[in-house]
Structure formats: C-alpha cells, structure tokens
Amino acid sequence: MGRARAPTPRWLDPRGLAADRPHPGHQPVAARRLLAGPGEAREAQRAAAAQGPSVRGGSSHRGRTQRSRRRARRAPVPSLQQGSRILHQRSTAVGRDDLPLRDRGGSRRSDRWRAGRDAARTHWRRAGVHAAAAAAARFSATVPHPAGRRRPLRRASIALLLTRGDLARLLDYSSVIDAVGAAFAAYSSGRTQTPLRVGVEPPGAEGVLLAMPCAVAEPRSLGAKIVSVFRGNAVRGLPTVNSIYVLSDYETGAPLVIMDGGYLTAVRTAAGSAVATRELARADARTLGVFGTGVQARFHVETIRRVRALTRVLVSGTSADKAHEFAEWVTAATGLAAEPAAPQATSAADIVAACTTSATPVVLAEHVRDGAHVNAVGAFTPTTRELPSQLVARARVFVDTRAGALSEAGDLLLAIQDGQFTLSSVVGEVGEVLLGALPGRIDPRQVTIYKSVGAAFLDAVTARLAFEKAGEKATGTVYEFDAE
Structure with a gap:
C-alpha cells in the first residue's frame, strides 16, 4: 500500500481553488472565447473540438452524425440573453445562445434536447415567447420550461x-x-x-x-x-x-x-494621487520625496512620474536597508536618480507622497517648502495620521470625497482636535477642480495637500x-x- 499523499492546504492555492481537486466549474480557457462575437466563438469551439477528444463517451463520428440529424429537424431556439454580452456571445451554434457550454465546447445534452424540442413546438404554435423569456432573464428570473416540466432551463452563471x-x-x-x-x-x-x-x-x-x-x-x-x-x-x-x-x-x-x-487598490490609489498631483503641483516640480517602501510607495513613483518630469527621488523608510533597496529599485525600474534620505530631506521635495501605515506624523512640517504639493494616502482611520497639524493648517487642502475624509481622515480630524484646522477649511474635492468648479493652486508659493482615505468609485x-x-x-x- 503506497504512502498517502498529504493534501494541499486550500488556503495556499493562489487562485482560490483547491490545488488538489479543481472545482468542476473552473474552465482554464482564454477570455477571447468568452467575449468573442458569435461567429468568432463558433470558430473557437470548432478549433477546440478538433484538438482533443470529446468529453462524452462513445464514437465521436456517430455523435456528430446524430447531432447533425437532430439539428436539421429543429427550429431555431430564441435567445434568452438580450442584455448580457458574455452569455449571449458564448454560443457555439446558431439558435443555441442560451445553453451553457462544457469544457470542450459541447452543450449539455439533456438541455439541448429539451430546448430544441420545445423551441420547435413554440415555433409551430407561433407562440411569442421571445419577449417573455428576455424579460424574465432581465430580472435574473428562472425561465419556465415551455412544456411545464419540473426542471427549468436556467441561465448559466459565469x-x-x-x-x-x-x-x-x-x-x-x-x-x-x-x-x-x-x-x-x-x-x-x-x-x-x-x-x-x-x-x-x-x-x-x-x-x-x-x-x-x-x-x-x-x-x-x-x-x-x-x-x-x-x-x-x-x-x-x-x-x-x-x-x-x-x-x-x-x-x-x-x-x-x-x-x-x-x-486594484494599489494602482487606483496611486493613480488618484497622480491626478491630484497633475492638477495641484507646480508645473516645474522635479523632485519626489516618498515616505514608505511598500507597494503603495512603488506605485506612487510609477504614476507620479507620468504627470511630472521627475529627475530625482528621495525615500525614507522604517530602516536604512529598506530605503536603500527601494532606491535601487527606483533606478532600475525607471532610470531616475534615487537615494535613501533623512525625513528632513524627503519632506523638502517638490512633491511628497506619504504612503505608510504609521499612526503618527512622518512628514516634518518645518521642512516642507513653500510651493510643495503633498499626497497623504496611508492613514484611513480617525485616530491615525501621517501629517502634523501645523502642516495641515498652512496648506490648501483637497480630498477625494468630503464625506469620507471628514469621517475617517485622521490627518484632518486630529488637526481639528488640536484647534489648528476647521471643516470649512477643506477647499473641496479633486473632482470639483477637474470640473472647473474650483481653482486648484492659486499661488506658486502655496502648499497644497491631497488627502485620500479611499473611494469605492475608483x-x-x-x-x-x-x-x-x-x-x-x-x-x-x-x-x-x-x-x-
């Protein structure tokens, strides 16, 4: 008796599927098969069928012959999918858009037989079920079987x-x-x-x-x-x-x-800071100071360098080794000059990005120069912050959303508690600047701040x-x- 194989822990599978027993719904096929037009989908299914044996037993030649005879006797099945691009375009043959597919491209045999029979009956009786089926599908309802069978024909869920x-x-x-x-x-x-x-x-x-x-x-x-x-x-x-x-x-x-x-979170957060930087930072900003050496810090370098012509990146981390490693990555990935720096030097950059999990301020207010722009995205609770109250008090402050920032942004709420900031001091949302409803930077010597706690629409x-x-x-x- 052989030694039993230790089961692979499900939580270790990066795809969220059990590595030792794939779910039968998992179909490793390209997205083009899912999203292609009807004609392209048919060609893809024929190619897939030609590459391997049928998933059903028996003679494949005999099966093809029988299927051809049955198709010749059937009337077309009205499509049940009018609003779903994916399901409508997964069809493998004209008139069978509503049938789910097997792994090799074949439809369910029983559903196919019943659908063909019932479609023929409907066609002969000249009953207009197309609109009713489409309406039911639109409300995610089960489409009743025309012959009144107990088992309904359901929409595929993919x-x-x-x-x-x-x-x-x-x-x-x-x-x-x-x-x-x-x-x-x-x-x-x-x-x-x-x-x-x-x-x-x-x-x-x-x-x-x-x-x-x-x-x-x-x-x-x-x-x-x-x-x-x-x-x-x-x-x-x-x-x-x-x-x-x-x-x-x-x-x-x-x-x-x-x-x-x-x-998704990392790239959209950094992209939000890039939009704010594009609208609020000085056009001649050339240096970027980054607090943090994690994923958000890397994404901020990648996005901000696409809205300003950066020449130098300064980084401050929780350790000298992390800062040095991050600076090496910046140079290798972007070609920009980068170096580890003390918080004083990082705070003095033209553009500052605070991307940490710190609960206390990391940016030094006294070293932030006039005309700088600061992005603060790390703190997202009312009791944590990356910016000191003195810096918030002297800046022109913009947020991603007023509702989110004024309920969760500790950078602002704690400054209010310190008596150095007020809710009315928030100038507005970045979206209002983009719409032209509010001016962004109005003075080249002004400090601007973009504070984000995360927004679902991003x-x-x-x-x-x-x-x-x-x-x-x-x-x-x-x-x-x-x-x-």
Missing part, C-alpha cells in the same frame, strides 16, 4: 477570474490615471452612488471585514470590494490585508469578473477598465458557478 498578474499585464498606468480622473469628476457631479464603507469586527478575532459597493453612471460600472484587515496574520505568515473585487453587469447585476483586490472604474482590457487581450480564466 464570470471571468483575473489574478494579480493578469491585472499587472492589463492595466497600464496612463489609462488608469485617465479612468480615475473621470471617476473623480463623475463623483463630484453626482453621477455615482458611493456609500461609506461598512465594516464588521468578528467577536474574538483581531480584525475587520469591510465592504465597499459603488455604482458609476458613466462609464457604467457596478461592483463591490471586500477587504479584510487582520493584523495578527503577520505571525501566521499570512498577508495582513486581503481583498477581492466583484464587477457586475450594470443592467442585470450578474457577476462579470472577480479580480484580485490588492493590486475601484469600480478601474475594475471596469481591467474587464474591457481582458476582452481585448484574451486574458483571464472563465469560471462557471452553476457547474454540477
């Missing part, structure tokens, strides 16, 4: 899975910056629904689970991010922060894509961009949730 690597290949920084800028303007003009994040703290556990839903009217984006922050995970060898994002169809609410939330538009790019570049993995 989505695209995008990993961190997929997002890195799909999302170029300039496109994300443009999308985020449009989202800022949409929010400030009232074209989004963005409630404050909702959180729960599990009793007996040191952590919080957050939900951030949002709907954006243009570009049409609907989705939600689920984020968990468990600080005890470090001793377990697990990430402190985990998140996923679910983008849904704007018309039906059906899931379109599920993606890694960590990369996630939504970035996720939408990733979904569109996935279709163009055939990236991702299709997953069928209702697979048996």
